[in-house]
Amino acid sequence: MKNKINALLKEVEGFSAESLEQLETFRIKFLGKKGLVPALFADFKTVVPEERREMGQLINTLKQSVQNKIVSLKDTLDQQSDLQDSGFDLSLPALSPMGTRHPLSIVRNEIIDIFSRIGFSVSEGPEIEDDFHNFTALNFPEDHPARDMQDTFFIEKDPDLALRTHTSSVQVRVMEKTQPPIRSISPGRVFRNEAISARAHCIFHQVEGLYVDENVSFTDLKQTLFYFARELFGENTKIRFRPSYFPFTEPSAEMDVSCNICGGKGCNICKYTGWVEILGCGMVDPNVLEACHIDNKKYTGFAFGMGIERITMLKYQVNDLRLFFENDLRFLKQFEAAR
Numbered sequence: 001m002k003n004k005i006n007a008l009l010k011e012v013e014g015f016s017a018e019s020l021e022q023l024e025t026f027r028i029k030f031l032g033k034k035g036l037v038p039a040l041f042a043d044f045k046t047v048v049p050e051e052r053r054e055m056g057q058l059i060n061t062l063k064q065s066v067q068n069k070i071v072s073l074k075d076t077l078d079q080q081s082d083l084q085d086s087g088f089d090l091s092l093p094a095l096s097p098m099g100t101r102h103p104l105s106i107v108r109n110e111i112i113d114i115f116s117r118i119g120f121s122v123s124e125g126p127e128i129e130d131d132f133h134n135f136t137a138l139n140f141p142e143d144h145p146a147r148d149m150q151d152t153f154f155i156e157k158d159p160d161l162a163l164r165t166h167t168s169s170v171q172v173r174v175m176e177k178t179q180p181p182i183r184s185i186s187p188g189r190v191f192r193n194e195a196i197s198a199r200a201h202c203i204f205h206q207v208e209g210l211y212v213d214e215n216v217s218f219t220d221l222k223q224t225l226f227y228f229a230r231e232l233f234g235e236n237t238k239i240r241f242r243p244s245y246f247p248f249t250e251p252s253a254e255m256d257v258s259c260n261i262c263g264g265k266g267c268n269i270c271k272y273t274g275w276v277e278i279l280g281c282g283m284v285d286p287n288v289l290e291a292c293h294i295d296n297k298k299y300t301g302f303a304f305g306m307g308i309e310r311i312t313m314l315k316y317q318v319n320d321l322r323l324f325f326e327n328d329l330r331f332l333k334q335f336e337a338a339r
């Protein structure tokens, strides 16, 4: 009996478990109702009186060592499973800095910054917009071909709703709520039903601006956008305006900046013209002011709108717009050093 117990003590000492199931099998083998330890206690009755004391102590030692083994293995197994559940190795040093800004966010923030220095504040609005705010209030007559200028995603269940095609809709909401003076810019996501290519996407980002007050003239528009272009592209940047058409502005123009890559000498970015188009603008049509309950005899205003993707492509010489939406780390990492 003594030899048997000593052999079992050795077995317990050398035992280790990889799972709680294995540990439970071990417990049942030794301490279960029909286990080895109860069996030894049963055999104890047959032990001769001279040996009883020694045998009793040995069996108790065995029982104790089984119990100690179970407690310590259970501790270790619990700790391991906690760590696995969290998925973290808490002993690793932190990676720093964590993440970087997306290039579109960097440029959007820079644009907001430039306009806020001259008193523009940021306004935001819904991406799902009704016909009035996206079109009608902006002087797009119903069934007018101008609506085709912006291929629209309509919401099937409600023909009055669509994904906004520009953030001019936000400016309508600002004018409805506020009387002049108004100086507001609206950054945001817009949607157009266009084929995806290196130069176009069905989702893109805009910043549109609006300035309404007494005596606002085209000179104010020109000077504001000149300041903006120089802040964004550098102090030697030149601007020029070409006549254009938008239903909500009259007169309307498109603004070009001198190519910041070749400095106006001509390169493949500016298609050897020395100029790149960056935004649409114009004097707010009096009909728009009226639709938003602003006195169009007393007030005038200018508005402008630009695509953030296009500006980012120019600023960082990105030649494919799709890169902004793919979240390829090899692309995003290149902006780590930017603000």
Ligand code: PHE
Binding pocket: 165, 166, 167, 168, 208, 246, 249, 280, 281, 282, 303, 304, 305, 306
């Ligand atoms: N809303 C126009 C667009 O999305 C841009 C624009 C805004 C043009 C304001 C003129 C004035 O294309």
